[in-house]
Amino acid sequence: MSEMFLVTGGAGFIGSHLVAALLAEGHRVRVIDDLSTGKRENLPEAVEFLEGSITDAALMHAAAAGIAGCFHLAAIASVERGIEAWLATHAVNLGGLITVFEALRSRPVPVVYASSAAVYGDSAELPITERAAKHPLSAYGADKLGCEQHALVAHHVHGIPTLGLRFFNVYGPRQDPRSPYSGVISIFCERLRAGEPVAIFGDGAQTRDFVFVADVVAALRAAMSGIKSGDVWPAAVFNVCTGRATSVCELAETIAGLCGRRADIRFAPARKGEIRHSLGAPEAARAALGLGEPTPLRQGLAATLNWLETTPLKP
Ligand SMILES: NC(=O)c1ccc[n+]([C@@H]2O[C@H](COP(=O)([O-])OP(=O)(O)OC[C@H]3O[C@@H](n4cnc5c(N)ncnc54)[C@H](O)[C@@H]3O)[C@@H](O)[C@H]2O)c1
Structure with a gap:
């Protein structure tokens, strides 16, 4: 069935691959992106494109109209920027996620969002399972961990089903x-x-x-399907890695x-x-989302x- 999905950060590296996959499946796609690192030419004409920031609450409300689900990928994906511009990156990386949830409070739909292996910091446990200690070493990693905490709130308090994916090194x-x-x-x-x-x-x-971008897209799509069908616990977080x-x-x-x-x-x-060393344990995601070999x-x-x-x- 053709549905409308919102992809925040859809003009970026991972987002543009996801958009192409959703369109190829026959879905309609709306993208919100401020083009800070993303490119308009990464998106085909068929996409409904809203240029602007996820921190703009009015624009996010407009972006959320009529959607069946949201893939939240927009972020300032840079440890260095988090050092130079701590508060400004926090406003996007954590504040932006809360703005997305705010826009969906009145009409909850599933949200699959990008977390990061940066939540683990320098883990002593290898391979790193989802249960490993979380000691982020950067503002970027701390904000991604904050996203996971707010996603729990979005689910428990506001009834928004969420699923977080901790991407390792995507290429x-x-x-x-x-x-x-x-x-x-x-x-x-x-x-x-x-x-x-x-x-x-x-x-x-x-x-x-190192995990190939097509495998990340497969995990994003499986996460959305799993959460919609009720097969996956609606506030879960999984690694996306190869092991x-x-x-x-x-x-x-x-x-x-x-x-x-x-x-x-x-x-x-x-x-x-x-x-x-950074090495993820992929088994939990593989089992829960039915992912194939990387x-x-x-x-x-x-x-x-x-x-x-x-x-x-x-x-
Ligand atoms: N690439 C990796 O290895 C990796 C690893 C872990 C997590 N992630 C996460 O995956 C997601 C996608 O990363 P990517 O590698 O595709 O990076 P990217 O920079 O290519 O994509 C991010 C997109 O978000 C957009 N954006 C940034 N700030 C915005 C704002 N305020 N409003 C609207 N759009 C905004 C950018 O223009 C860009 O198109 C991010 O959340 C990132 O933190 C990526």
């Missing part, structure tokens, strides 16, 4: 390699395919759990191999405060490189 086409906040994969892909050296901070043995650790050196070598060359790695001093890293990297090859960079 794939449309992650802007020129952005100072883009992931290590975008930067490595861009440099290694051009035959340029890459900088690795520290010894390169630090590991991350596979990849070191930064291994990542550089794999990308270089896909480009048909050896990686020219320049080691730089370790960054202060960088987390050594996309193998080589396959996801090949798709990302292919996108870079075929997409001319715009100034």
Whole structure:
């Protein structure tokens, strides 16, 4: 059945992939985005587009009219911005989520929202299960944890069914390699395919759990279906990860191999405060949301490189 979904932050990296998937399923899609990092050209014509901030309560009310569910992805997804502009990022990253819930109080519909592995901080427990201690090390992570707490309130006090997804390191086409906040994969892909050296901070043995954007979209859609059908507890939070650790050196070598060359790695001093290992436990999400096997890293990297090859960079 065709339904209308609202996607906040739909012009961004993850949001634009979700929008494409929803449209392909025959749904109608409304996007609210202030284009601070998102791009209008990431969205097809078929989308109803509202340009503005999720912190604008009147605009959010208009955006919520007639929707069957909301995917809340808009955020200032940057630890660095949280340091430079603590209060302003808090207003968007936590205040924005509450504005979304406020707009839905009078007519509750399910909300699937983006949380982050940043809620765990430097976890001693590996792989990190949903029950691991939450010790965020940044304003960004603290706000994402706050989102989870307010989502519980939205459910218990206001009857809004919610489901939070803690994304680990998401990668794939449309992650802007020129952005100072883009992931290590975008930067490595861009440099290694051009035959340029890459900088690795520290010894390169630090590991991350890299999850391909298509798998994240599958989790978002399964979460919405699960919450609508009542199959998933309506205030749950799950990891979205692969359960596979990849070191930064291994990542550089794999990308270089896909480009048909050896990686020219320049080691730089370790960054202060960088987390050594991040590895998620995907089992709970797989069981609750019926998710399949994650996309193998080589396959996801090949798709990302292919996108870079075929997409001319715009100034
Ligand atoms: N990419 C990752 O690895 C990752 C990991 C964990 C969590 N997340 C979360 O996933 C979500 C999507 O992240 P992304 O990687 O696609 O980042 P992104 O920056 O590409 O997308 C965020 C979108 O939100 C929009 N936005 C920002 N502030 C807004 C505001 N005030 N009003 C309206 N729109 C606003 C931006 O323009 C952008 O289109 C975010 O909530 C982010 O915190 C991402």
